[in-house]
Amino acid sequence: MNILILGGGGREHALAWAVKQNPKCDRLIVAPGNAGIAEIAECAQLDINDGGAVTEFAQENSIDLVIVGPEAPLVAGVSDRLREAGVRCFGPSQAAAELEASKSFTKAVCDASGAPTAAYARFEDAAPARAHVEAQGAPIVIKADGLAAGKGVIVAMDVQTALDAVDDIFGGAFGSAGAAVVIEEFMTGEEASFFVMCDGETALPIGTAQDHKRVGEGDTGPNTGGMGAYSPAPILSDAVAAQTMEEIIRPTLKEMARRGSPYVGVLYAGLMIEDGKARLVEYNARFGDPECQALMLRLGGQVLDLIEACVDGRLAGMTVNWADDHTMTVVMAANGYPGSYQKGTEIRGLAALKEDGNRVMFHAGTAAKDGKVLATGGRVLNATARGATLQEARDRAYALIDALDWPEGFCRRDIGHRAL
Ligand code: AMP
Ligand code: GLY
Numbered sequence: 045m046n047i048l049i050l051g052g053g054g055r056e057h058a059l060a061w062a063v064k065q066n067p068k069c070d071r072l073i074v075a076p077g078n079a080g081i082a083e084i085a086e087c088a089q090l091d092i093n094d095g096g097a098v099t100e101f102a103q104e105n106s107i108d109l110v111i112v113g114p115e116a117p118l119v120a121g122v123s124d125r126l127r128e129a130g131v132r133c134f135g136p137s138q139a140a141a142e143l144e145a146s147k148s149f150t151k152a153v154c155d156a157s158g159a160p161t162a163a164y165a166r167f168e169d170a171a172p173a174r175a176h177v178e179a180q181g182a183p184i185v186i187k188a189d190g191l192a193a194g195k196g197v198i199v200a201m202d203v204q205t206a207l208d209a210v211d212d213i214f215g216g217a218f219g220s221a222g223a224a225v226v227i228e229e230f231m232t233g234e235e236a237s238f239f240v241m242c243d244g245e246t247a248l249p250i251g252t253a254q255d256h257k258r259v260g261e262g263d264t265g266p267n268t269g270g271m272g273a274y275s276p277a278p279i280l281s282d283a284v285a286a287q288t289m290e291e292i293i294r295p296t297l298k299e300m301a302r303r304g305s306p307y308v309g310v311l312y313a314g315l316m317i318e319d320g321k322a323r324l325v326e327y328n329a330r331f332g333d334p335e336c337q338a339l340m341l342r343l344g345g346q347v348l349d350l351i352e353a354c355v356d357g358r359l360a361g362m363t364v365n366w367a368d369d370h371t372m373t374v375v376m377a378a379n380g381y382p383g384s385y386q387k388g389t390e391i392r393g394l395a396a397l398k399e400d401g402n403r404v405m406f407h408a409g410t411a412a413k414d415g416k417v418l419a420t421g422g423r424v425l426n427a428t429a430r431g432a433t434l435q436e437a438r439d440r441a442y443a444l445i446d447a448l449d450w451p452e453g454f455c456r457r458d459i460g461h462r463a464l
Contacts, residue, residue, distance in 0.1 A: 045070055046106050047348075049085075050092040050122070051113025052076040054373075054408035054426040055333035058340035059111060060085050061404060065345035068352075073105065079417045080407025092117050095125030102131045109134065111351060112309075115330050119145045119191060123309075134351045136329050139305035143296075144329040147226045148189050154324060157295035161324040162229040162316075170214040173225050177206045183230040188213045190221030194269060199230065233318030234462075235325065236277040237335050238285065240293050240313065241350050244306030246359040247293050250350060251342060252280040253335040254463065259382055261458045268382045269423055272459030274372040274434060275338040279317050288315060288322045296327075308354060337373040337406050337428045342366070344401075372437040372460055373428040374445060375408070376453045381422035389452035391417045391425070397447055403429045403440050424453055434463055 045068050049056050057080050063069050064084055075098075077087030091097050093116050102110055110126055112118055112135030121138035135141075142149040154161045166189065167173035177184060186209035188196030196218045200206035206227075213222035237255065241248045255273040259265040280288075292313060300307045312328040312335075331339070340347060346365060353362045378385035394417050397405055406428055409421020425448075429440030438460055445455055 045108045047072050047109050047111065048102055048105070048107045049074045049111045049113060050098065050117050052078045052081065053113065053333055054375075054406045054423065055331055055336040056113040057081050057406040057408070058337040058426075058428070059113060059331070059347070061406070062340040062344055062347045063111070066348035067345075068348060073107070075101070078407045078420075079410040079412040080405070082412060093120045093122065095120065095122040098122050099125050099129045099131060102126060103129065107131060109352065109355065111135070113330065115141065115144050115191070115328065118329050132355045134309055134355050136307050136309040137305060140300055140307045140309070141329040142305075143300075143307070143311070143327040145191050146189055147187050147326070148224060150324075150327050151226065153296055153299050157299040159292045159295050159324055160322070162231050164226055164228045167225050167227065168223070170210055173210045173214070173227060174207055176227055177203060177210060180227070182206055185228040185230050186210055186213065187226045187228065188218040188222040189224035189226050190218070192218040192221040194267070196221055231316040231318075231323060231325070233316040233323075234279045236280045236315050236317060237332055238280060238288055238293075238313045238315055238322075239331065239335070239339060240289075240311045241354050241359060242297055242307045242309060242311050243354045243357045243359040244301060244308050245297065245357070247289065247297055247311070248350070248359050248362055248364065249285060249289065250310070250364055251275055251339045252277040252285070253332065253338050254279070255332065255335055256456060256459055259456075261456050266382055268377070270332065270334050270375065271377070271456045272372070272374045273332070273335045273338045274370065274437070274460045274463060275335070275342060276370065278463050280315070280322075281320070284317055284320060284322050288313065292322065292324050333408075334373045334375055334423075334426050337426045338371040341371045341404065341428050341430050342369060369430050369432060370434040370437045371428065371430045372434065372441045373406070373426045374441045374455050374459050375423050376425040376427065376445060376448070376450070376455045377423050378419050378421070379452050379454055385422055386452060387420055389419050389450070391419055391453070392449035393447055397444060402431070403444055405444050419450070419453065427455075434460055438464065
């Protein structure tokens, strides 16, 4: 089978690594890929948000399956173009990806399906939004309705911060993503991520994870795309997972099908868990990054079988084979991230790393140049390891990092602290 993966971060490196282990994979192309991906797959330059260009590329290269990594191509309708052209694609339609692209869409789906989530109100003008904040008081959560690259959420601990957030969003701080504002009840509890494969009707849980969004140790400092993750998430017990499937995931899939936009792909539910009960924080229409890296090391080659079963509507007969193991991924970022950072610094020591099925250095933002590996992004490398215990996985991941020579990069030293 010829497979095309869209994306070029650590998530896509992990997907490529896992898919390649399945004997059904003959040829693997990743667009655009990165220096690490180039070691295990062909990389291609392609505008991955242009459905026409992706479809043409897939047809020219006899691609049998396209796997979409990031949300942007999904929201741009790339999977719809591929399916119309008869190319099998793992990733929801543009209509189904509204679960990630619009916070008020997800809230409406929760209303219709009875899924537990924070109470909310939606506004298209500042004055009534401000009045709502004044009436509710703080803490309260203010969100730009649309996609804002993970930055459109303000958890306000006081009323003034909430009012300022309303003004900022309507003032254009998040562009068209801020044409409407969703104001939510502040939920307390512990957050965890739940990943489910969906074929439109059937949902199959494929793993849990917890990530660290803040840049600094002790979960302090500004938010990032994620500085590390581990799987499984201890807080997401079997009982919480069963409740999540029963009250959140299955009702959502049923409602999406009822609306004529069945959900096909991986659904990532961000949950808030308190007193043994989960409520939905948000959906994403893709794997998390870096959560995917931790999941792929646990799942390995079977992920391709699961992906094919999703695409072909055969999930009902599938099971996931779990080892009783733990994984952790630690992000190395360029000094300065998530603020401004230097690009093009050289990373030494990658070639000498001792990697195997228990330890892999996934690349997120790298490029090869003149025999050197250069850092090209904010999040640059993902040291990912597996162990019989989380502690063993942790020690192996940090050993990979300690074997590197890259003074222009940093990582958090406390990934997994809540679970360890
Ligand atoms: P989101 O982009 O929707 O994942 O929101 C980013 C982060 O904001 C989440 O991971 C939560 O930590 C926090 N958050 C979002 N909505 C709420 C809420 N209703 N109550 C408490 N925290 C929230
Ligand atoms: N790590 C969070 C995300 O992928 O959205």
